[in-house]
Amino acid sequence: MKQKTVEKASVGEKDFEDKSQGFQRDLRSASANTAKAGKKAVKAENPEKELKNASEEAVRPFLAEIVRVLREVEKTVYSWFSTPLNPYYFDSDNFSASLRSNSGGYRMEVNSPNKEIRQDLQEEIKEEDC
Numbered sequence: 001m002k003q004k005t006v007e008k009a010s011v012g013e014k015d016f017e018d019k020s021q022g023f024q025r026d027l028r029s030a031s032a033n034t035a036k037a038g039k040k041a042v043k044a045e046n047p048e049k050e051l052k053n054a055s056e057e058a059v060r061p062f063l064a065e066i067v068r069v070l071r072e073v074e075k076t077v078y079s080w081f082s083t084p085l086n087p088y089y090f091d092s093d094n095f096s097a098s099l100r101s102n103s104g105g106y107r108m109e110v111n112s113p114n115k116e117i118r119q120d121l122q123e124e125i126k127e128e129d130c
Contacts, residue, residue: 013071020064030057095121 020026033054037047095112110125112118 013067016060017064017067020060023061026057026061030054033057 021029031054033050037050037054040047040050094114094117095110097108097110099106099108101107110121112121
């Protein structure tokens with residue numbers, strides 16, 4: 001359960017990570033598209049498509065690497081700190097919940113990024129008189 005929580009809590013894989021072919025290839029392709037744009041500009045043609053592709057290709061490997069590093073940091077934080085310090089922690093796409101001891105009792109925190117789900121949870125908890 002802890003490993004599943006760690007996997008769900010960390011940043012998921014993004015489309016641009018799959019599209020990235022690495023720094024050298026992406027930057028080489030961006031350079032080629034920039035050169036094509038320059039040639040089109042000299043001919044008084046619209047180089048918008050080539051410039052857009054070049055900028056996306058130039059940024060893609062940096063973003064992919066940043067997201068990969070962030071994912072590893074998050075997994076480390078959740079593995080080493082969050083789940084061991086709070087064994088009653090659960091995280092999914094729809095909601096997260098934690099149960100902590102609180103001066104002789106327990107305190108449950110439930111949260112959801114989806115406003116509708118969050119409101120439903122709050123109403124249900126109030127109805128149950130927890």
